[in-house]
Amino acid sequence: MEARRDVFQAIADPTRREIISLLSFQPMNLNAVAGNFEVSRPAISKHIKILTECGLITIRQEGRERFCEARLDKLNEVSEWVEQYRKFWTEKLDALELYLDELQTQNKPKQKTKKHVNKKRRS
Amino acid sequence: MEARRDVFQAIADPTRREIISLLSFQPMNLNAVAGNFEVSRPAISKHIKILTECGLITIRQEGRERFCEARLDKLNEVSEWVEQYRKFWTEKLDALELYLDELQTQNKPKQKTKKHVNKKRRS
DNA sequence: TGTATGCGATACCGTTTGGTTACACAAATA
DNA sequence: TATTTGTGTAACCAAACGGTATCGCATACA
Numbered sequence: 001m002e003a004r005r006d007v008f009q010a011i012a013d014p015t016r017r018e019i020i021s022l023l024s025f026q027p028m029n030l031n032a033v034a035g036n037f038e039v040s041r042p043a044i045s046k047h048i049k050i051l052t053e054c055g056l057i058t059i060r061q062e063g064r065e066r067f068c069e070a071r072l073d074k075l076n077e078v079s080e081w082v083e084q085y086r087k088f089w090t091e092k093l094d095a096l097e098l099y100l101d102e103l104q105t106q107n108k109p110k111q112k113t114k115k116h117v118n119k120k121r122r123s
Numbered sequence: 124m125e126a127r128r129d130v131f132q133a134i135a136d137p138t139r140r141e142i143i144s145l146l147s148f149q150p151m152n153l154n155a156v157a158g159n160f161e162v163s164r165p166a167i168s169k170h171i172k173i174l175t176e177c178g179l180i181t182i183r184q185e186g187r188e189r190f191c192e193a194r195l196d197k198l199n200e201v202s203e204w205v206e207q208y209r210k211f212w213t214e215k216l217d218a219l220e221l222y223l224d225e226l227q228t229q230n231k232p233k234q235k236t237k238k239h240v241n242k243k244r245r246s
Numbered sequence: 247t248g249t250a251t252g253c254g255a256t257a258c259c260g261t262t263t264g265g266t267t268a269c270a271c272a273a274a275t276a
Numbered sequence: 277t278a279t280t281t282g283t284g285t286a287a288c289c290a291a292a293c294g295g296t297a298t299c300g301c302a303t304a305c306a
Contacts, residue, residue, distance in 0.1 A: 012135035013264080017204070024208060031282060043265055045284070064273040064282050073212030079205045081140070082198050085147060089196030136294085154252060166295055168253070187252050187303040 007077050010054045015039065016047050023057060023070040030066050130200050133177045138162070139170050146180060146193040153189050 011017055015037065022028065022036055034044040048068055051057045055074045060067045134140055138160065145151065145159055157167040171191055174180045178197045183190045 008137075008140070009135045011204075012132045014131075015264085017131070020208075024211060029282075039264085040266065041283080042267085042285085046264075066283070070211065072208040075205050075208050076212055078201065079209070081134075082202045082205065085143075085195040085198055086202070088147060088193065089199060138294090152252075162294085163296060164253080165255090165297085168255095169294075172254095187301095189253070 005050065005053045007054050007056065007074055008081075010050055010056055011075075011078065013047070015044075016051060019044070019047055019051065019068075020056065020070060020072070023068055024072060027060070027067045027069040029062075030068060033068060128173065128176045130177050130179065130197055131204075133173055133179055134198075134201065136170070138167075139174060142167070142170055142174065143179060143193060143195070146191055147195065150183070150190045150192040152185075153191060156191060 011020070018037070019033060022033060030045060030048060031041065033048065034041040037044060048057065048059075051068075052059060055071060057068050057070050060069060134143070141160070142156060145156060153168060153171060154164065156171065157164040160167060171180065171182075174191075175182060178194055180191050180193050183192060
């Protein structure tokens with residue numbers, strides 16, 4: 001079970017993405033994490049190990065319990081890789097979006113975003 | 124070789140990420156793509172197939188050649204998934220901000236935060 | 247027409263993945 | 277002290293992965 005271990009490979013598995021989601025709310029010990037899934041506890045333990053190996057979560061030992069905490073800054077690597085291609089899928093609609101943005105700004109000029117909205121972001 | 128086939132799994136392989144990079148510059152036929160790698164042509168063919176199956180590239184047949192074109196808008200799925208966690212790694216102030224948001228929510232429960240805070244989620 | 251090219255498809259192979267059951271063991275609890 | 281709880285680990289398994297070599301077959305070209 002030793003191999004290439006990077007963030008891209010770590011988030012490829014849907015169960016691991018769910019674990020990340022869970023832990024983004026609050027740290028949990030391993031059994032608590034496992035309680036949210038159908039699969040066995042050792043299976044989750046392996047996923048946790050993988051996530052730990054690539055730095056997406058850290059373990060804090062506390063007595064016999066091991067609390068897992070999300071370290072989501074490692075996702076920045078994925079973000080940067082993806083974002084370099086954003087221009088390939090936003091370009092066409094940029095004009096429209098700009099128009100909509102300005103419309104919104106005119107209507108509600110007071111609304112502060114405070115969220116680094118990452119400008120273009122279409123679904 | 125049939126299985127789960129989604130964008131996350133597709134970009135997990137470094138060779139496939141390189142193929143995406145190549146094709147983001149211009150469409151190329153399959154042999155041209157394969158020419159950029161050490162591995163054999165059938166191996167690249169398989170990668171191309173996987174990328175096609177999850178919509179990251181499209182094939183345009185032209186005589187006996189098959190031109191591969193990147194359809195990077197499919198990366199939006201990855202982008203959206205990652206970006207929902209951005210607040211966990213961008214600025215340290217974000218934690219404070221989240222805290223303040225929740226405080227505000229408690230004080231004025233009517234004010235919608237638009238941040239899906241999602242406390243607990245145990246089953 | 248004969249030959250070279252571009253590529254799919256198949257068969258095969260070793261390794262990795264994601265899962266299981268079973269056991270071991272320290273820490274917490276009764 | 278006896279027992280429950282939280283977890284690691286080992287052994288095992290089927291399937292998927294990433295690769296290869298090879299054959300076949302249109303299409304293009306000499």
